[in-house]
Every structure is written in structure tokens, then in C-alpha cells.
Amino acid sequence: MLERARRSQYLQALGIDEWTRRVQPAVDIVETVSGEDEWTVLQNSVAACQRCALHECRTQTVFGVGDRRAEWMVVGEAPGAEEDARGEPFVGAAGQLLNAMLAAIGLARESVFIANVLKCRPPGNRDPSPAEIAECLPYLHQQIRQVKPRLILAFGRVAAQSLLGTDQPLGALRGSVHAAAPLNTPVVVTYHPAYLLRTPAEKRKAWEDLKYARRIHAELR
Numbered sequence: 705m706l707e708r709a710r711r712s713q714y715l716q717a718l719g720i721d722e723w724t725r726r727v728q729p730a731v732d733i734v735e736t737v738s739g740e741d742e743w744t745v746l747q748n749s750v751a752a753c754q755r756c757a758l759h760e761c762r763t764q765t766v767f768g769v770g771d772r773r774a775e776w777m778v779v780g781e782a783p784g785a786e787e788d789a790r791g792e793p794f795v796g797a798a799g800q801l802l803n804a805m806l807a808a809i810g811l812a813r814e815s816v817f818i819a820n821v822l823k824c825r826p827p828g829n830r831d832p833s834p835a836e837i838a839e840c841l842p843y844l845h846q847q848i849r850q851v852k853p854r855l856i857l858a859f860g861r862v863a864a865q866s867l868l869g870t871d872q873p874l875g876a877l878r879g880s881v882h883a884a885a886p887l888n889t890p891v892v893v894t895y896h897p898a899y900l901l902r903t904p905a906e907k908r909k910a911w912e913d914l915k916y917a918r919r920i921h922a923e924l925r
């Protein structure tokens with residue numbers, strides 16, 4: 705201590721500004737930069753991905769969109785034709801309904817993070833194969849790791865089963881909270897908006913699921 709005081713006196717006497725360590729800002733900057741790097745690395749790996757044959761027929765990958773610090777993550781199945789063309793999830797008719805479903809529980813599309821299990825469009829909008837899901841799921845896990853949502857809303861059977869590693873039917877998964885890898889994030893399951901467009905009578909059940917999710921989210925605070 706005495707040494708340091710003496711050193712200060714010497715430096716002052718010499719008219720030299722003393723160097724001081726600014727611990728907090730330096731740490732903040734390093735964390736921000738490395739956080740952004742990780743996200744960019746992930747985006748680039750998805751964009752260049754050739755882990756399955758879907759890369760041969762895609763226009764582009766569909767990484768996901770929204771708030772990278774969102775409390776809510778929305779997970780769908782896979783891009784359709786419009787998403788493949790625009791590079792953004794849920795921009796077609798199902799996307800319009802998704803936006804309305806989110807708005808019904810007070811969530812703006814921009815305030816959540818929206819991703820799919822698959823980042824490439826299966827041709828003809830067929831169901832993703834188990835092998836395609838297995839190749840692509842690590843990207844979704846990385847997104848969950850980085851966004852760290854408080855709650856995940858899984859839309860449809862493929863999203864629910866892939867996130868939860870189960871083959872239980874959607875109906876059996878509704879109405880309770882599950883935990884998803886890799887962070888044990890709470891998951892609430894509901895119907896896919898494309899299914900609701902074909903089966904509007906089920907919208908009432910989806911509304912119950914959304915209210916349930918909102919309640920769970922409030923309890924997690």
C-alpha cells in the first residue's frame with residue numbers, strides 16, 4: 705500500500721497521468737464482443753450448412769428472427785415456400801395467424817425470438833425426416849443456449865416432439881410444462897398455426913394453451 709502511495713506521488717511529481725485499471729468496462733466489452741461473435745459464428749454455420757440433402761434444394765437457410773434476448777422463444781417446424789424465398793420464419797399465411805396468436809397474449813412478433821426445428825425447407829412441404837431433425841437440432845439448441853429464453857412455445861407436433869425428445873402425440877403434451885434441452889427451459893405446447901388454418905374449430909383449444917403459457921410465464925418471474 706505504502707509502495708503504491710509512494711509510486712503515485714512520484715508519478716504526480718513527474719507530471720505523468722497514472723494508469724488505472726478500469727475493470728468493469730473492460731469486462732463488459734469483452735463479453736459483448738464474444739457474445740456477438742458466437743451468434744455470428746452460429747449464423748454463418750447455418751448459412752453454410754450441408755449436413756443433410758436439404759441444402760441442395762433450398763433457396764436459402766432460415767435462421768430465425770427476433771429479439772436475441774427474448775424471454776419467449778417460439779419454435780415451429782420448418783420453413784415453407786415463402787420462408788425459403790424470404791429467409792425469415794413464419795412470413796406466410798401461418799405466420800399471419802402466429803402473429804395474431806402472439807398478439808392475443810400481449811406479445812409483439814419483434815419481442816420474441818422465432819425459430820424452426822429445420823433451417824431449410826423440405827421440398828413440397830413434406831414432414832421433416834428423423835435424420836434431418838437429428839442433423840439440424842444442434843443449431844436450435846445453440847440458439848436456445850444463446851438467447852436463454854424464459855419460456856419456449858412449441859407450435860405443432862414436430863416442434864414439440866423434437867424439443868422434448870419424445871414421440872408422444874401433441875394432445876398428450878398440451879396442458880403441462882415440459883423441460884427442453886440443453887438448459888431445461890420450460891416448454892408449453894400448442895397447435896401449429898397451419899393446422900389451425902385447416903381446422904379452425906381447434907382454435908379454442910389453442911387459446912387455452914396460450915393463456916396457460918402466459919400464466920406459466922408470469923409464475924416464472
Ligand code: URA
Nearest residue numbers: 780781782783793794
Ligand atoms: N411453418 C413453420 O413451422 N415454420 C415456418 O417458418 C413457416 C411455416
